[in-house]
Amino acid sequence: MAERGRPRAFDRDEALRRAMVLFWQRGYDGASLGELTEAMGINRPSLYAAFGSKEALFREAVALYDATEGAPIQEKIEQSPTARQAVEAVLRHNARAYVRTDVPRGCLVVLAALIGTPEHEDLRCFLKENRKGAEDYLCQRIARGISDGDVPATADPAAMARFYTTVNQGLSIQARDGASMEVLDSVVDAAMVAWDGLTAGTPSTKSTARAGQNNPSI
Amino acid sequence: MAERGRPRAFDRDEALRRAMVLFWQRGYDGASLGELTEAMGINRPSLYAAFGSKEALFREAVALYDATEGAPIQEKIEQSPTARQAVEAVLRHNARAYVRTDVPRGCLVVLAALIGTPEHEDLRCFLKENRKGAEDYLCQRIARGISDGDVPATADPAAMARFYTTVNQGLSIQARDGASMEVLDSVVDAAMVAWDGLTAGTPSTKSTARAGQNNPSI
DNA sequence: CCTTTTAGATACCGATTGGTACGTAAATGC
DNA sequence: GCATTTACGTACCAATCGGTATCTAAAAGG
Numbered sequence: 001m002a003e004r005g006r007p008r009a010f011d012r013d014e015a016l017r018r019a020m021v022l023f024w025q026r027g028y029d030g031a032s033l034g035e036l037t038e039a040m041g042i043n044r045p046s047l048y049a050a051f052g053s054k055e056a057l058f059r060e061a062v063a064l065y066d067a068t069e070g071a072p073i074q075e076k077i078e079q080s081p082t083a084r085q086a087v088e089a090v091l092r093h094n095a096r097a098y099v100r101t102d103v104p105r106g107c108l109v110v111l112a113a114l115i116g117t118p119e120h121e122d123l124r125c126f127l128k129e130n131r132k133g134a135e136d137y138l139c140q141r142i143a144r145g146i147s148d149g150d151v152p153a154t155a156d157p158a159a160m161a162r163f164y165t166t167v168n169q170g171l172s173i174q175a176r177d178g179a180s181m182e183v184l185d186s187v188v189d190a191a192m193v194a195w196d197g198l199t200a201g202t203p204s205t206k207s208t209a210r211a212g213q214n215n216p217s218i
Numbered sequence: 219m220a221e222r223g224r225p226r227a228f229d230r231d232e233a234l235r236r237a238m239v240l241f242w243q244r245g246y247d248g249a250s251l252g253e254l255t256e257a258m259g260i261n262r263p264s265l266y267a268a269f270g271s272k273e274a275l276f277r278e279a280v281a282l283y284d285a286t287e288g289a290p291i292q293e294k295i296e297q298s299p300t301a302r303q304a305v306e307a308v309l310r311h312n313a314r315a316y317v318r319t320d321v322p323r324g325c326l327v328v329l330a331a332l333i334g335t336p337e338h339e340d341l342r343c344f345l346k347e348n349r350k351g352a353e354d355y356l357c358q359r360i361a362r363g364i365s366d367g368d369v370p371a372t373a374d375p376a377a378m379a380r381f382y383t384t385v386n387q388g389l390s391i392q393a394r395d396g397a398s399m400e401v402l403d404s405v406v407d408a409a410m411v412a413w414d415g416l417t418a419g420t421p422s423t424k425s426t427a428r429a430g431q432n433n434p435s436i
Numbered sequence: 437c438c439t440t441t442t443a444g445a446t447a448c449c450g451a452t453t454g455g456t457a458c459g460t461a462a463a464t465g466c
Numbered sequence: 467g468c469a470t471t472t473a474c475g476t477a478c479c480a481a482t483c484g485g486t487a488t489c490t491a492a493a494a495g496g
C-alpha cells in the first residue's frame with residue numbers, strides 16, 4: 001500500500017510554508033512563479049504537480065496561515081475569561097506578531113490581495129470572506145460576554161467587532177509602515193480606552209457631528 | 219510665443235484624472251499600460267510623451283489625488299473649531315467619501331501600493347511618506363487643540379494621531395470589503411468614544427494586559 | 437528481469453508586461 | 467511655400483508572466 005512511483009524529493013509542508021512566507025511578503029501578484037520555486041527549492045513542474053496552480057498554492061498558503069498564525073489567536077479568544085480580555089489579547093498578540101523579524105510584517109490575509117486586476121477578483125473575495133470570518137468570530141465572542149455577564153446587555157457586539165477589526169486591520173498597515181511594537185501597543189491602548197463607552201450603549205445617538213455632514217453650509 | 223508644433227489632441231488634466239481613477243481602482247501593478255491608455259483615451263507614445271513613464275504618471279496621479287480628495291479634508295482640519303471636531307470631521311468625511319459610487323472605494327494612498335515586488339519599493343515608500351504626512355498633519359492639529367485650550371495638556375497628540383490614523387486606514391479596507399456608510403460611521407462612532415479617555419492622560423500605564431503578553435503562563 | 441507509476445529537469449509555449457522606433461499629420465515661424 | 471517643431475498611430479522590442487510538453491530518474495509490483 002506504499003506510494004507507487006518515485007518518491008517526492010522535497011518536503012511538501014516545508015515548501016508550502018516557504019511559499020506562504022513569500023506570498024506574505026510580496027502579495028499574490030508580487031510573488032512570481034520564479035521567486036516561488038526558488039524560495040520553495042523546487043522547479044516549476046514540481047510545483048504544479050504538487051499544488052495544481054499558483055492560485056491553488058496561494059489558497060493552501062492562506063489555509064496554512066490560518067492554521068499556524070491564527071491558532072494562538074483563536075486560543076486567546078476562547079480561553080480569555082472575559083470578552084474585554086479576549087479582544088485586548090487578540091490586539092496585543094497582533095501588535096507583537098506584526099513586528100516579528102522572522103516573518104513579514106502585518107497580516108497576510110489583510111495585505112496579500114487587497115486590490116488588483118479583475119482577473120483575480122475571486123481571490124480577493126476569498127480573502128475578504130476570511131476577514132469577514134474573523135470579524136464574525138470576534139462578534140460571537142463579545143456576544144458570549146453578554147451571556148457570561150461580563151459585558152452589559154446594552155452593548156452592540158456587531159458594532160464592537162467591526163470597530164476592533166478595523167483597528168486590527170489598520171495595525172497591519174502601520175506595521176508595514178515600520179511601526180514598532182510600542183507604537184502598535186499605543187494604538188491598542190487607545191482602542192481599548194473606548195471599551196467601557198462602547199459597552200455602555202449605542203453611541204450613534206450621542207454623536208454630534210453625524211447629521212448634516214453632507215451639508216456644505218456646515 | 220504660442221506652442222510651436224502640433225497641438226496635443228487630448229486634455230492632459232482629464233487624461234491624468236482618468237489615470238488616477240484607474241490606479242485608485244486597481245492599484246499600481248494592477249493597472250496595465252493597455253488599460254491606462256484605453257481609460258485615458260490616448261495611445262502609448264502619447265502617454266510617455268506627456269507623463270514620462272508609468273511610475274511618473276502614478277506619482278502625478280497621487281499628487282492630483284492629494285489636491286482633489288485631500289483638499290476638503292485639509293479644510294475641515296483647519297476650520298474645525300476644536301481638535302475633536304476636526305478629527306471627527308475627517309473620519310466622517312472619509313466614511314462618506316469611501317463609499318462614493320463615482321470613484322473606487324477607499325483611499326488611493328492606502329490601497330494602491332501596499333506590498334509588491336522589490337522593484338517598486340521606492341514607490342511604496344513614496345506612498346508611505348504620504349501616509350506619514352497625513353498622520354503628522356493630524357498630530358499637529360491635535361497639538362494645536364492643546365494650545366487652543368480645547369484639549370487637555372495631558373493628551374498625547376502623537377499617540378492620538380496614530381490611533382485615529384490607524385482607524386482611518388482600516389476604514390479603507392472596510393470600504394473595499396463592501397461596508398456601507400452606516401457601518402463605517404459606526405466605526406467612527408466607536409473611535410470617537412475613546413476621545414475623552416485619550417485626552418485624560420496616557421492610557422499605557424493603566425493597561426492591565428500589556429505586561430507579560432509574551433509569558434505563556436498567563 | 438520488465439512494466440508501471442510518479443517525480444525531477446530542461447526547454448519551451450502563447451500572452452502580456454513596460455517601453456520605443458519610426459513614419460505621418462498638424463501646427464508655427466520665416 | 468518651406469523648414470521646423472511637436473504630436474499621433476502603427477508596429478515593434480526584449481523581458482517576464484503563468485503554465486506545459488517531454489524526456490529522464492527513481493521507486494514499487496509482477
